[in-house]
Amino acid sequence: MDNAHQHSSTADVTVVASAAHGLGEFIALQGGDPDSVFGNAGLNPELLADPTLRLPLTGFCGAFEEGSRQTRNDNFGLDFGRQFKPANIGLLGYIALSSPTLGDAFCAMSRLFAGHQQNTLMRLCDEGSVCRLEYQILHCAIAHKRQDAEMTLAAFTNLARHALGSRWAPEQVLFEHQRPEGWHKHSKFFDAPVLYGQTRNAMIFKRSCLERPMPDKDALLLQLLSATIQRNMPTIESKASLVDSVRREIQQALDHQDLNLKLIAGRLNLTSWTLQRRLNDLNMTFTSLVDDVRWNIACNKLAQSSLPISELAVQLGFSEVSAFSRAFSRTHGMSPRQWRQSRPAWSPL
Numbered sequence: 001m002d003n004a005h006q007h008s009s010t011a012d013v014t015v016v017a018s019a020a021h022g023l024g025e026f027i028a029l030q031g032g033d034p035d036s037v038f039g040n041a042g043l044n045p046e047l048l049a050d051p052t053l054r055l056p057l058t059g060f061c062g063a064f065e066e067g068s069r070q071t072r073n074d075n076f077g078l079d080f081g082r083q084f085k086p087a088n089i090g091l092l093g094y095i096a097l098s099s100p101t102l103g104d105a106f107c108a109m110s111r112l113f114a115g116h117q118q119n120t121l122m123r124l125c126d127e128g129s130v131c132r133l134e135y136q137i138l139h140c141a142i143a144h145k146r147q148d149a150e151m152t153l154a155a156f157t158n159l160a161r162h163a164l165g166s167r168w169a170p171e172q173v174l175f176e177h178q179r180p181e182g183w184h185k186h187s188k189f190f191d192a193p194v195l196y197g198q199t200r201n202a203m204i205f206k207r208s209c210l211e212r213p214m215p216d217k218d219a220l221l222l223q224l225l226s227a228t229i230q231r232n233m234p235t236i237e238s239k240a241s242l243v244d245s246v247r248r249e250i251q252q253a254l255d256h257q258d259l260n261l262k263l264i265a266g267r268l269n270l271t272s273w274t275l276q277r278r279l280n281d282l283n284m285t286f287t288s289l290v291d292d293v294r295w296n297i298a299c300n301k302l303a304q305s306s307l308p309i310s311e312l313a314v315q316l317g318f319s320e321v322s323a324f325s326r327a328f329s330r331t332h333g334m335s336p337r338q339w340r341q342s343r344p345a346w347s348p349l
Contacts, residue, residue, distance in 0.1 A: 013139050015060050015117040018051035018090030023063065026080050030071035041066045051090050057118065057139060064147035075182045077147030081154025082189060086162055089155070091229045092116045096214075098222040102163040103210030106133060112229060114244050121200070121248055130171060131207050136200040138247050138296055143303045146177040149201045150186070156203055157190060163212045167191075170205040174198040176300065242278060243289070250293045254317045261286045295331060298324075302340040309336050 024034035024045065038045045041062035047053045068076035086093045092112055096105035106124045110133075113122035119139040125132040135152050137145050153173060161168050169191035179196040180186075186194045249267045253259050264286070265275040279286060294316050301307050301315075313324035328336045 013057045013119045013141075014054035015057050015120075016051070016090055016092075017047055017053045017055050018088065018093075019117065020048055020055060020060060020063070021051060021084075021088040021090075023067075023080070024048060026083075027067050027071065030067070030073055030076065030079075032067055032071040037063055037066045037070055040070075057120075057137070058142055061137070061142050061145050061148045064151060065144050068147050074180055075150070075185050077149070077151035078154055078186060078189065080147075081151035081158070084151065084155045084158065086155070086159045089116075091225055093159075095222060095225045095229065096159055097162070097216045098218040098225060099214050100217050100219075101210060101214060102160060102212045105159065105163070105214055106210070108226075115229065119244065119247075121244060123248070126207065129207055130204055131210060132202050132204050134200050134202045136176070138244060138251075138293070143299045145300075146175075146180070149175055149177065153201055153203055154189065160203075160205070160209065163214050164209060168209075170203045172204040174200070174202040174204070176201055243282065243284065246275070246279070246286075246289055247293050250290055251297070254293070254297075254315065259290070259317060291331070295328075298328060298336065299339075302336055312336070 024038075027034045027037050035045065038048075038059075041059050043055060043059035043063050047055050064077050064080070067080075068074060073079065086097055089096070092109055095108050095112065099105040099108055103124075110122050110124050113120065119137065121134060121136045121138055123134045125134065133156060135149065135156070137148065153175075157170065160170070171192060173186070173190045173192055173194045175194065175196050176198055177196060183194065183196070245268060246264060249264045250259070253263060253267070261276060262272045265272045268275065270278075276286065279289075298312060298316060301312050302309075309324070310321045313321040316324060318324040318327070325335050328339070332339055334342065
């Protein structure tokens with residue numbers, strides 16, 4: 001993937017400004033300077049004034065990492081998420097609150113999340129007696145996203161507790177990043193085992209929880225809000241949904257010997273020609289999406305874990321570590337080992 005493509009896609013990936021509701025005030029309460037945090041993260045604070053505007057996702061994630069650094073609060077994202085109310089999410093939050101049950105709320109959010117926050121996976125998986133609510137930023141330009149992950153899973157927990165009571169706890173919580181120093185605070189808030197260094201962020205809970213009615217369910221309001229969000233974001237949602245679906249299937253098939261367009265199209269119940277045409281309409285190629293997924297995983301693992309490069313190469317579908325190193329060097333201008341050694345704790349991208 002060339003630099004021009006990477007910079008263009010970085011600028012185009014956005015999140016609705018309501019996701020940062022109250023962030024400036026929270027930074028100040030933590031003893032930080034909001035203008036300095038937003039400036040260093042490359043985020044225009046004027047965009048935060050209107051919850052319907054869109055923020056660059058790199059700047060959004062960067063503001064949480066920079067906020068943690070400047071306030072010296074290693075659990076900055078978790079603390080922000082703990083006080084983040086479902087309604088603060090904006091239209092998506094009100095749709096969840098107006099849904100008949102918690103299951104309907106999570107399903108609606110999963111279906112519409114691509115329009116709320118692009119290049120991001122949110123998925124509810126039924127695994128029998130338990131369900132898994134997964135969350136993962138897929139964009140390869142964002143290597144540091146721990147604070148965002150902890151904020152988001154805390155916000156999801158708050159939505160569940162809105163329906164199930166303040167003492168409700170999931171069965172397990174998973175994070176991509178390695179265990180931080182202040183991990184005891186995570187265990188206390190979630191009141192559940194928390195595992196780190198996982199393949200994606202997730203909250204696992206009993207399937208029966210999905211049947212609980214939402215306290216503020218409102219069929220008419222839900223209908224009005226659903227119509228509004230579908231009118232306002234149909235193009236964004238459909239584009240993001242297709243691309244995110246392709247990325248998700250590629251990620252799950254990375255170690256497949258025959259990873260190709262036909263395989264992924266089949267998993268999406270599409271013909272190869274249809275998928276290729278739809279990607280062409282979005283000025284994208286299947287090969288570029290495979291590269292995006294591989295480099296997203298590679299950069300995330302290199303930045304946040306001590307996984308040996310030889311094992312990472314196998315996970316990404318390379319038969320030899322030398323082939324992985326050559327491909328990585330062509331894209332990033334340095335070897336995987338050099339890239340890992342050159343990364344600071346956080347820097348705005």
